Amino acid sequence: MRTHLSSLISVLVLGLGSVLMPALAQAHDVPGAHHHALEGEVGRWTFWPDYVLPGNGANYPGPRPAEVREPRAVMRVETDPTVLFGQAMTHRYEYLAEGTSVPNGPFTVELWALRHGNRPVGAAASVFNDARKQAPIWTLGFFGDQIAFGALSADGREASIDIPQADLEAYKRYHHLVGVYDGAVFTLYHNGTRVAVARAPEGFNPAGDQASFDLSAYLGHEPYMDFANIIQGAALYERALSAEDITEQFQRRAHLIDEGVLFEDLFHFTAGPVLSTPTQTGMTVLAETDRASQMRIEWGRDVPLEFSREDLNPDRLHEFTMTGLEADTPYFYEVTAVNEAGEEIRSGILSFRTAPRAGQPFTFAVIGDTEARPYINDQIAKEIWGERPGFLMILGDLTDGGTQHHRFEWTHEFFLGLTQLISRVPLMAVPGNGEDDLVWYRHYNAFPEAENMYTFTYGDVQFFMLDTNFGEREREAPGFRQRQRAWLDDQLSRSTARWKIAAHHHPVYTSDENDHGNSWNSSDLQLGNENVRADFLDLYEAHGVDVVLFGHLHTYERSWALKDGAASVHDGVIYIQSGGAGGNLEDFTPNRNWFSRQTYAGNHYGIFEVSPDELTYRMVDSEGRTRDRFTIEKNRRGRAQLADE
Numbered sequence: 001m002r003t004h005l006s007s008l009i010s011v012l013v014l015g016l017g018s019v020l021m022p023a024l025a026q027a028h029d030v031p032g033a034h035h036h037a038l039e040g041e042v043g044r045w046t047f048w049p050d051y052v053l054p055g056n057g058a059n060y061p062g063p064r065p066a067e068v069r070e071p072r073a074v075m076r077v078e079t080d081p082t083v084l085f086g087q088a089m090t091h092r093y094e095y096l097a098e099g100t101s102v103p104n105g106p107f108t109v110e111l112w113a114l115r116h117g118n119r120p121v122g123a124a125a126s127v128f129n130d131a132r133k134q135a136p137i138w139t140l141g142f143f144g145d146q147i148a149f150g151a152l153s154a155d156g157r158e159a160s161i162d163i164p165q166a167d168l169e170a171y172k173r174y175h176h177l178v179g180v181y182d183g184a185v186f187t188l189y190h191n192g193t194r195v196a197v198a199r200a201p202e203g204f205n206p207a208g209d210q211a212s213f214d215l216s217a218y219l220g221h222e223p224y225m226d227f228a229n230i231i232q233g234a235a236l237y238e239r240a241l242s243a244e245d246i247t248e249q250f251q252r253r254a255h256l257i258d259e260g261v262l263f264e265d266l267f268h269f270t271a272g273p274v275l276s277t278p279t280q281t282g283m284t285v286l287a288e289t290d291r292a293s294q295m296r297i298e299w300g301r302d303v304p305l306e307f308s309r310e311d312l313n314p315d316r317l318h319e320f321t322m323t324g325l326e327a328d329t330p331y332f333y334e335v336t337a338v339n340e341a342g343e344e345i346r347s348g349i350l351s352f353r354t355a356p357r358a359g360q361p362f363t364f365a366v367i368g369d370t371e372a373r374p375y376i377n378d379q380i381a382k383e384i385w386g387e388r389p390g391f392l393m394i395l396g397d398l399t400d401g402g403t404q405h406h407r408f409e410w411t412h413e414f415f416l417g418l419t420q421l422i423s424r425v426p427l428m429a430v431p432g433n434g435e436d437d438l439v440w441y442r443h444y445n446a447f448p449e450a451e452n453m454y455t456f457t458y459g460d461v462q463f464f465m466l467d468t469n470f471g472e473r474e475r476e477a478p479g480f481r482q483r484q485r486a487w488l489d490d491q492l493s494r495s496t497a498r499w500k501i502a503a504h505h506h507p508v509y510t511s512d513e514n515d516h517g518n519s520w521n522s523s524d525l526q527l528g529n530e531n532v533r534a535d536f537l538d539l540y541e542a543h544g545v546d547v548v549l550f551g552h553l554h555t556y557e558r559s560w561a562l563k564d565g566a567a568s569v570h571d572g573v574i575y576i577q578s579g580g581a582g583g584n585l586e587d588f589t590p591n592r593n594w595f596s597r598q599t600y601a602g603n604h605y606g607i608f609e610v611s612p613d614e615l616t617y618r619m620v621d622s623e624g625r626t627r628d629r630f631t632i633e634k635n636r637r638g639r640a641q642l643a644d645e
Contacts, residue, residue, distance in 0.1 A: 038249075040108075040239035043097050045215070047228035048262075050379045053385050053420045061287075061335070061347040061419065062269040079600040082133060082216055084124055085143040091227045091471040096236075102127055102211035103238040106341035108246075109140045111177045112253055115170060115411070116373060118584045120144035123231045124154075129208035138206055140188075141217050149179040150186040151201050160186045160198040168195065171291035172408055174251045174259055179373065181206060192250035194243060198438040224375045224622075260411035261290045266344045270411045271317070272419060274336045275426040276446050278355045278391055278458065280327035283426065284446045287335045287347065288317040288411075297322070299333035303349060314340065319446055328356040345523035350423050353390065356459045358498075361611040363387060364458070365425070366578055368395030368505075368551025370418065371434060372402075372409045373582035377417025378582050379622050380605050385421055386624070387607050390458065392425050394430025395551035395578060396505030404439040417582075428456065430465045432505035432552065436472065453484050455491050460612050462497035464488060464545075466504035468532050485535050492543035498612055498634065502540060503549040506532050506577050509562075509595045511588045512553040519589035527593055540573050546615065546632060549580035554586045556600040556619055558628060567595055574632070578619070580604040598628045 037044070052058040081088045109125050118369050124141025139152045142165055150160025168175070168190045178189040181200065188196040213236055219225045233253070241249075252264070271288035292314040299305035299322050311318045318337075325331060331354065333345040356362045365384045370377050384392065392398055399409035418427075427445070432450050435441040438452060448454050452467035465485065467473060473480040492500065509528040510516065517525035532550075540548060541563055556578055563572030574593070580603045586600050603622035608615065612634070619628040 038237065038241065038245055040237045040241075040295060042103065042236040042238050043213075044231070044235040045086045045096060045233065046263075047232055047234075048224060049228045049374060049378070049416060051374065051381075051420055052419055053424075054382065055378050057385065057420075057424065059348045059420070059423070061273060061423065062289075062337075062345040063266060070418045081123070082126065082136060084122055084139070084148070084152075084216075085139050085146050085198045085344060086155070086157055087143050087218045088121060089124075089216040090219045093215045093227070095212050095607045096215065096234075097211075097213040099209070099211060103236070104205070104207040104211075105238075105615070106183045106240040107181050107206055108235075108237040108239065108241040110233070110235040110237075110249065111140060111175075113142065113175045113177060113231055114173060114229065115175055116167075116227060117230070118221050118373070121222050121225060121230055122218035123227070124148075124216050124218075125234055125236075126214050127207055128212050128214065129210050131210065131212070133212070134159055137208070137211075138179075138181070141179060142175075142177070147177065147179075147188070147190075149188045149196075150181075150198055151204060159189050159194045160200065163188070163196050163556055171250075171254055172406065174257060176253060178246045178249070180240045180246075181399060189243070189246045190522070191254075193245040222375070224379045226375060230525065233519070236528070242285055242569040254513070257408045257412070258405075259290075260407040262411065263290070267291065267293075267337075269337070269345065271415050271444055272423065273333075273347050273350065274419065274422045274444070275352050275424070276428065277321075277448055277456070278352070278426040279456075280357060281325050282321055282323045283325065283331070283352055283354065284540075285320045285322070285333065285335065286317065286444065286446055287337070288444075289337045289339070290316070291339055292316060293318075293337040293339045295320075295338075296336045297333060298336070301329070301331060301333055303332055305332060305334060317443065325354050327354055328360055329354050347423070352424060352426065353362065355390065358460050359612055360459055361609070362390045362459045363607055364391050364393060365389040365393065366393045366503075366549055366576075366606040366608065367581035368549075369412065369432070369434075369554055369576075369579040369583040370394060370581045371397050371399040371400040371583040372413030372415050372417075374417030376582040376603055376622070377414075378420075379526050380603065381418055381421040383620065383622065383624050384607075386603055389425055389607065392422060392427050393463075393485050393503060393549070394427065394429040394581075395503055395549055396430050397434035397551060397579075397583065398429060398432070398441070400426050400434040401436065402440045403436045407440055410444055416640075417470075424462055428465065430503050430505055430566060431467050431469060433469055433472075435469075453487060457497060459610060460498040461610055462495050464491060464500070464502040465500065466536070468504040468506040468529065470531055470535075479533075481535055485539070488536065488540055489539055489543075492545070495543070499610060499615060500543065500545045501537070501547045501549065502545050504532070504536075505550060506552050507550050507577055508537065508548060509559055509593075510553050510577055511557055511593045511596050511599060512555065513587045513589050514551075515553060515586075519591075522523070525589070527589075527595075545573055547617075548573055548575045550575070550577055553577055554579045554583040555587075555588065556580055556598075556602075556604050556628070557596055558598040558619075558630070559595045560597045562595055574630075576606065576617070578604065578606050580622075600627050602627075
């Protein structure tokens, strides 16, 4: 028997010993795809997060990893939550294999686990032989830094094999865990290598008449995380796989990660479509497939779409610019890709709005430090979509290590959580230290001018997008700081925009507790990046920049209006630190600092509402609650004053 499961609906445990509510799972067969099954495979299950916008905005570009066939109930009876390392489960998928299909002799169990959470979480594959499932016969699982395989104690705290995961190096955040029972001995493999062996208890029987093979998760510390964020694949075999088999399975999965490919043997989009560089008359679209393809984009004011453009050069990544558009106007578009075998995939009908003319009010959203945690990115994306902004600005650290060897942070993480939004709302970003060598930042973004510093105008605002990764840029091209400062001075001098907003990654001022000195045992603190202040601060004040945006620290902070090294109620530059879209949350100094007006240590986003004479900003937490708000007014001479909080 072979079963494929995808986009499963989670089952929430309300508390230890509480009743598990019924839920539905979806059984799938993968169309047009095949898995290289090994002999003795009982079942294989694939999980993938279901990140789409709500309502009519729901869209997933290209095919899913599987096609829904028939929903079926997975909860047969009320069961008790299984405990692992003292933690009660939050999700369970039952009866993936049952009865005589569960191996009653030698077996192998496999988990492909992604470990990229902010807090300790876990998951397990287990076999039970009682209806209430109070204790498993055997388990392969992990929680936090501990991995267990074999017979598990009743309290879930001891197993035949129990080793610290911290001692095992992840493969690009992934852990391939394989447990093998050969009829006498338990053997644990990690990323293709044998790491532990233990003899099974005397009289051990791996199954029974009421056997049920289940998958469970322990996600109580991560409120937005779902099962598919931690387990992306599982398999059960009715034989003991060889070391060669296990190494081959790991290498196959690792190769997909290396290439930025999501689903084996399924033609699909690996990035986008993503919108960028919105103007009054144009819009840029990028899209990438898992293999070389030809691509076509169609667009128009209505459906059916009126205009089209093709790129017949076979490649994975394609870029299009739609031109001749009307200002402040909604459009629809669709991207179609065809591979060399003639297979075709479509993005589905998507939408966007062109940039407004000067004098027209508009909104835009700002976030920072998404750091490729798709389960948090998803929550924030859905909240932002409810605001319908004109574009989305990200203040760096789109990923947290997206170097040349970490393409997967874009394909498997960043686009997973945010494609639902940035396929309809254009993205503009600055690079952070997480973008490192800029290989994939430049590959997946199409910003104007030099991609690590540029300016653009949207309505009555001119934006100045800067690169504060000074060390890396100076190593690449000495003199970068001097050139960027001269460029910014020139651009600001020539700007006639009603409003001026600058954005970069590193902080001008920050109350972070330990990034610029340990505030818990010292008062000698920088409280910001001295190089950023040296390069930009005087230019911001001399040229009348209204607001400066940055991230890097994973909290929210708004300054007073600052000028000449002092805080003012009205006159000066307002600095906003917005780094709460996914990275590990941080905290503040024990005492408030002279520049600091508002702080919040939680996931959040910002919304700007801009008109010629008024700029209003709201900071909203990940649950949609406004946590901070202010308004700046412009008088006839163009002077800005803080008018309302």
